[in-house]
Each structure stands twice: as C-alpha cells, then as structure tokens.
Amino acid sequence: xxxxxxxxxxxxxxxxxxxxxxxxxxxxxxxxxxxxxxxxxxxxxxxxxxxxxxxxxxxxxxxxxxxxxxxxxxxxxxxxxxxxxxxxxxxxxxxxxxxxxxxxxxxxxxxxxxxxxxxxxxxxxxxxxxxxxxxxxxxxxxxxxxxxxxxxxxxxxxxxxxxxxxxxxxxxxxxxxxxxxxxxxxxxxxxxxxxxxxxxxxxxxxxxxxxxxxxxxxxxxxxxxxxxxxxxxxxxxxxxxxxxxxxxxxxxxxxxxxxxxxxxxxxxxxxxxxxxxxxxxxxxxxxxxxxxxxxxxxxxxxxxxxxxxxxxxxxxxxxxxxxxxxxxxxxxxxxxxxxxxxxxxxxxxxxxxxxxxxxxxxxxxxxxxxxxxxxxxxxxxxxxxxxxxxxxxxxxxxxxxxxxxxxxxxxx
Amino acid sequence: xxxxxxxxxxxxxxxxxxxxxxxxxxxxxxxxxxxxxxxxxxxxxxxxxxxxxxxxxxxxxxxxxxxxxxxxxxxxxxxxxxxxxxxxxxxxxxxxxxxxxxxxxxxxxxxxxxxxxxxxxxxxxxxxxxxxxxxxxxxxxxxxxxxxxxxxxxxxxxxxxxxxxxxxxxxxxxxxxxxxxxxxxxxxxxxxxxxxxxxxxxxxxxxxxxxxxxxxxxxxxxxxxxxxx
Numbered sequence: 001x002x003x004x005x006x007x008x009x010x011x012x013x014x015x016x017x018x019x020x021x022x023x024x025x026x027x028x029x030x031x032x033x034x035x036x037x038x039x040x041x042x043x044x045x046x047x048x049x050x051x052x053x054x055x056x057x058x059x060x061x062x063x064x065x066x067x068x069x070x071x072x073x074x075x076x077x078x079x080x081x082x083x084x085x086x087x088x089x090x091x092x093x094x095x096x097x098x099x100x101x102x103x104x105x106x107x108x109x110x111x112x113x114x115x116x117x118x119x120x121x122x123x124x125x126x127x128x129x130x131x132x133x134x135x136x137x138x139x140x141x142x143x144x145x146x147x148x149x150x151x152x153x154x155x156x157x158x159x160x161x162x163x164x165x166x167x168x169x170x171x172x173x174x175x176x177x178x179x180x181x182x183x184x185x186x187x188x189x190x191x192x193x194x195x196x197x198x199x200x201x202x203x204x205x206x207x208x209x210x211x212x213x214x215x216x217x218x219x220x221x222x223x224x225x226x227x228x229x230x231x232x233x234x235x236x237x238x239x240x241x242x243x244x245x246x247x248x249x250x251x252x253x254x255x256x257x258x259x260x261x262x263x264x265x266x267x268x269x270x271x272x273x274x275x276x277x278x279x280x281x282x283x284x285x286x287x288x289x290x291x292x293x294x295x296x297x298x299x300x301x302x303x304x305x306x307x308x309x310x311x312x313x314x315x316x317x318x319x320x321x322x323x324x325x326x327x328x329x330x331x332x333x334x335x336x337x338x339x340x341x342x343x344x345x346x347x348x349x350x351x352x353x354x355x356x357x358x359x360x361x362x363x364x365x366x367x368x369x370x371x372x373x374x375x376x377x378x379x380x381x382x383x384x385x386x387x388x389x390x391x392x393x394x395x396x397x398x399x400x401x402x403x404x405x406x407x408x409x410x411x412x
Numbered sequence: 413x414x415x416x417x418x419x420x421x422x423x424x425x426x427x428x429x430x431x432x433x434x435x436x437x438x439x440x441x442x443x444x445x446x447x448x449x450x451x452x453x454x455x456x457x458x459x460x461x462x463x464x465x466x467x468x469x470x471x472x473x474x475x476x477x478x479x480x481x482x483x484x485x486x487x488x489x490x491x492x493x494x495x496x497x498x499x500x501x502x503x504x505x506x507x508x509x510x511x512x513x514x515x516x517x518x519x520x521x522x523x524x525x526x527x528x529x530x531x532x533x534x535x536x537x538x539x540x541x542x543x544x545x546x547x548x549x550x551x552x553x554x555x556x557x558x559x560x561x562x563x564x565x566x567x568x569x570x571x572x573x574x575x576x577x578x579x580x581x582x583x584x585x586x587x588x589x590x591x592x593x594x595x596x597x598x599x600x601x602x603x604x605x606x607x608x609x610x611x612x613x614x615x616x617x618x619x620x621x622x623x624x625x626x627x628x629x630x631x632x633x634x635x636x637x638x639x640x641x
Contacts, residue, residue, distance in 0.1 A: 001524075003522060006522075006525065007511070008516055008520070010511070010513040010518075011513060070416075186477075296508075298509060299511060302509040304470070304490075304494055305470060305503045306497075306503070306523050306573075307494050307495055307496075307497055307528075308494055309494050310494075311491065405470040405494075406470040406471040409465075
C-alpha cells in the first residue's frame, strides 16, 4: 500500500487510540445523510410501486380498443388470449352517468366489469371495505370510497341512475317519452389506494353498462393482463401489431403518463432536497480535514523532508475524504436497511408515543409502510455521497500539498 | 566532478521582518566528503537551522548554490528535490517529529515507505531499532516512549533509506546530558559503520569537537574552526 494511503488510514483510525472525534463526526454526518436518503427514497419508491401495482390492477396491464364499440368482444377475447404473453382478456365498458340520491346529483365515471370473470370479481373483493361481493349483480353498484362518502351512501342504499343516452332519447322523442332512471342498489364500497380510482368512480356489471349504453353484446374495449415480469410496453406493441388496425393496445403507463411523471418528479425533488444533508456533511469533512492539516503541518513538513512529493501529501488528505465518504456510506447503508427492516415496529412505536392510530390503512390504504428498494437508486446515492466526500477533501488536500517544507517544519 | 558529497557555494539567505531585510547568511561556503562528519555551531538565531534547511534542499537560497554529489540543486522543482532528498539525505530534528498515530516500528518503516527505495523494509527497520537499542519497544506508540527513546526511533527512521548524508539539527537539544551522550555515541557509531556523512548542528562544544570538521557560524559567515585530517 502506498505510504500516503497508509498514513491516511492511520490518521483516521489510529493504532491503540480511541476513534478520533473529528472522524467520528464526519463519518456520522455522511452516514445519517445516506441513511435518510435510502429510507426516504425507498419509502417513496414503495408508495410509487404500490400505487403503480394498484393502477395496473384496476386498469389492467393494457386496454385494447378500436376507437368505437367492439360488437363481438368474445371472439376478440379468444384471439387475444391465444397470443403469447397474454394471461387474460376481459371486456369492459365505461362512461359518465348521473347518480341521484336524496335529490343530490353527482356525475361519476362508471366502469362495467365482466361478471363471468372470477378473477375480476376476486380482485374487486380484495378492495372492498364495506359490503359483500356476493351481493354485486346486474342491478347493483360498487362505489369508490371517496364517492360514497361524498354522497353519504352505504351498502343497501338505493340510487337513481341516468345516462346521457336517456337525455338523447328524450330529445329525439320531442319530449313525448317519460325519462325513467334505473334504480340500483349499493352492493359495496371499495378502496384501491389509487386516489383517482377512489375519488369519482363506480363499478357496475358489463351487462348493466350494455343496457345503459345500448351496446347489445358489445363492449368499449378489452382489459388485458400480461404474464408476470413481462414488459407491458413491449407486449402492448406486439399486440397492436398482431391485431392490426383499427385495434390499438394502450398500457396503463401510457394512460397515466402525467400522473407517473408527477410521481417521478416528486421523487427527484425529494432526492435533491435530502442530498443537501450530504452536502452539509461535506462541509464538516472539509472543516475537520482542514483542522487536521493545521494540526499536522509539521508532520507534513517531515514527510517532505523524507522525500514525499506535494502530490503524495495531497493524495493523503484526499484519500481521507474518500475513506470518510466510503465508511459513512457503508454505515449509512447499514443504518438505512436496519430502519427499513424495522419500519413497522418504528412507525407503531411513534404512533403509540404520539397517541395516534397506527393503522396506515385508514390513511393510505396500505396496512404497512411500503418499501421498494431500487438498486439503481442505491448506486446513485453511494456514488454521489462518496464523490461529494472526495470533493470535500480536495480543499484541505490542496492546502496540504501547497505547504512549503521548511515553513511546515517551522510551524508551531 | 566534485569530491564532495555535500557542498554549499556562496549561499545567501535573507528574511523580511516588517520593513527590514535581515541577512542571515552572507555568502556561506561549506564542503563535506563522503563518510566525514562536520559540526556547525553558532549562537541562537545565527542561522544554523536555516543553513541546514538549505543544505537539505528544504529551502532555496537567494544566491549561491547547493550541490548534492557534485550536482547543483538549483532550478529543480520541489517534488524532484523531495525525491532526490529521500534517497540521499536523512534528517534528525531536535523535536523528533514522530508520527503519534504510528508505533515505533511503523515510524521507522514510514521513512522507507516514503523513499520507496528500501527492500525488506520491515526486516531493516527491526534491525535498525535493535541497533539503536529499542528492540523491545518496537510496538510502543511515541507517547509511551521517553525523550531519548523517541530520538533513537527518529535516528533509526532517518537511517532506514540508506542515506549518504545525515543532517542532525540539535538532536540532543531536548535531552539530559547522560541521554544526550548516549544518543551522540550511537549516532556517530551508526554513521561510521554505514559510511554516512554527518552534519551536526549543536550548541554543545564537546559533541562538536568529536566531528572531523568544526564550523562556526557568526554574523552570517561560516568559518572552519578545526579540521581533522
């Protein structure tokens, strides 16, 4: 090992002595910054990952449409399910309706699901917070939690439903027809955890939607699920090409691109803001190394008298910055992963100390703090923190290298 | 080619003190052959350490020239001088300058690591520490050593890279008489055995008289007061 790296190691970790205070403070600063970054970014990723999963769950991996009505969805289902990579295709229909309850009108988006698909019903059942999926039929609705609370609806209540088609028919008849709404029962309330789906949507059966929108046996499109681990974008492109015009497969990521870009932007902003902690710790590295250069000025003079070059002296202090950064980063990783591993106990502890409910499901629709560790993020965090520590060591290193040997030896 | 391993020709050095210019060395000449020893005496502040630093290439003269093995060091960069010094010159200081974080053995080995020209550094360091009588204190940190022991470690460190010249700046200045005597005897013995030229800056006339040449620095001028032929 070159002598200047050896001396750097000994300055930071001296033999037979206690861990130097300045080293401890500098390493702690970097560790805390790195740990905080890992924790916050991983939790942020966790929320994003959960939300993405829920969007993919409610939307489907992709939706196939022809820009109008699919009059024979079952034959298209058969041809799509025959494609490699596709695990399931189910018809759906959607639109806007008016719900009237106690003379209070609201205009939710309604999605019709195929009751023949057990998978669709199982998925809906997993999101239900009130009511029973067995009560869901062609004359009932499932309401999103946000919509239900807005209207004050509970399972068992009945509502009047109007469609734009009814208004059109009334207009075409010149007012001769009587506009009769569809009376529907509330079978249950669901919460997916995806705010958009939980705010202003309701679910009915596909048969109900076919009646309301005069679709016959048709549908507005097919919800397609791809195999586990497959790239939805790639599979959707293949599907679009194999089906040919006018069919088009659109992934959930395409449909929610704005929302996803907001999530990504938020994560980047959080990273940027938290990275200031590491920059602050870099100042502590600079100041502690500068103090070290001043304390060891005569030692630097000694090295020069023994044949050390200015570059080697600089490298000694620069390497100390690197060592502090690397040690701090490793400890930060350990601390970060430790906190993430015990996150449930920690959040429960904080909740009990503060006397608030520990059930996250009430707020976030998650029963636990979601965490998703992205290796690329860890690489970025470790690289940047070590780089900043090395940069922090450059100023003291430059100062040490510039010292004149005779002046260094003379210093008090 | 010069016969001298170390030579100074008419070197001048002055320092600014406020608005005044203090001339410390006014055309100093000095010569030393391989394996010979020389002492430099003078009053405090007469410029002995300044001269030693100039001879070591740690400082540069305002005028004149310093020659190592007959070659001028004038015009060489600080880093080039450092590398040359590492292989040619060993230095011993009054205040020892041991690295406090390193054990005695590691302090000695450091000298060899820096010069980069020593083979079997550990074996040679152990041998040197045994020669200076510290075979049983190799693993001790400087803080646990006495003044005399620290200076012995510093001397072993200066000798690790097989220097041709040893420059000692008042090596016994911080030691009592008995310890100083033993240090001086050891220093001379080492230089004699390894054929190393020794320059000793000292206030002690007895130690100075043991050298081949005795120089006296007075009012910026160096005079040879005694030479043993």
